[in-house]
Amino acid sequence: MATLVGDDGVISDRSEYDLTEHDPDTVIKSIVRAVGDVQGRAKEPIAAIGLGSPGNIDAATGTVRYSPNFGWHDVPLGARLRERFELPVFIGNDARCATLGEYTYGTGQGTTDFVLLTLGTGIGGGIVAGGTLLLGLQGGAGEIGHHQIRATDGFICNCGKTGCFEAQASGTGLIRHALSIAHSFPRSTLVSGKPEKLGSKSIRRAAEALDPHGLAAWNRYVDDLSRGLANVIAFVNPQLIALGGGVASAGQFMLEALRPRVDELTTMVPRGQTRLAIAALGNDAGAIGAATMARRGGLTASGG
Ligand SMILES: [Zn+2]
Numbered sequence: 454m455a456t457l458v459g460d461d462g463v464i465s466d467r468s469e470y471d472l473t474e475h476d477p478d479t480v481i482k483s484i485v486r487a488v489g490d491v492q493g494r495a496k497e498p499i500a501a502i503g504l505g506s507p508g509n510i511d512a513a514t515g516t517v518r519y520s521p522n523f524g525w526h527d528v529p530l531g532a533r534l535r536e537r538f539e540l541p542v543f544i545g546n547d548a549r550c551a552t553l554g555e556y557t558y559g560t561g562q563g564t565t566d567f568v569l570l571t572l573g574t575g576i577g578g579g580i581v582a583g584g585t586l587l588l589g590l591q592g593g594a595g596e597i598g599h600h601q602i603r604a605t606d607g608f609i610c611n612c613g614k615t616g617c618f619e620a621q622a623s624g625t626g627l628i629r630h631a632l633s634i635a636h637s638f639p640r641s642t643l644v645s646g647k648p649e650k651l652g653s654k655s656i657r658r659a660a661e662a663l664d665p666h667g668l669a670a671w672n673r674y675v676d677d678l679s680r681g682l683a684n685v686i687a688f689v690n691p692q693l694i695a696l697g698g699g700v701a702s703a704g705q706f707m708l709e710a711l712r713p714r715v716d717e718l719t720t721m722v723p724r725g726q727t728r729l730a731i732a733a734l735g736n737d738a739g740a741i742g743a744a745t746m747a748r749r750g751g752l753t754a755s756g757g
Pocket of ligand 1: 600620
């Protein structure tokens, strides 16, 4: 997907193509087409291209070092796009871009210490500390999804470890919780169809309707999510943690369940000081953040 984003962080145009294959040539061709569409319709010249990509990115060159989602190794994405468009091109990890977008134009406005967690298929995240987006030595800072919260009794994570925050507390984690306790609820209609058809939304709705199976799965999920959030508070002591992604559409129902449990698990940091909120920009946070990165000449959030 390509979007046109103004200096005010507002998206005024977009172009999207479905990806059926994930090899570099096909993906780059789709990006070129989508950017070309938006560029062709733009009323003013485009200043720069910013792109959020899954995986670990070399910020200096825009090379994707490693992307497990696409199976990529050392793909010179930045160089290929610069060659094609003759514009400055900046590439960052998609979750870090979303964090920069949400920090600059969403719920993070007015804070200096901020965390975004996107609860989707996995958990994407990013940390802003003292007004600066943390990147770490090689852009790996903020991989919050892969700290272990249940190393001995958790689900196996896509990264190979057991009980990662992502394995337990993503949307997929909620489904796993429901499936793992299904045997205790023989009369439950929640998993009446094929298990792979079960979605996180139906579990959350069942919990809201006080269905015993749905509620038990939801409570386990909230407990694991709270563990991770309390850890994040201990690491970063942020003013605000914003929750995005499909599961966060549960809104107040989720926040009300989380707050007391997170407080209970918060020990060495003053309790109740970190606000929890639902992220404001939804799926657009990544695109808006990528554009912000391009305008500023890098992902580091400080600056104008
Ligand atoms: Zn993991």
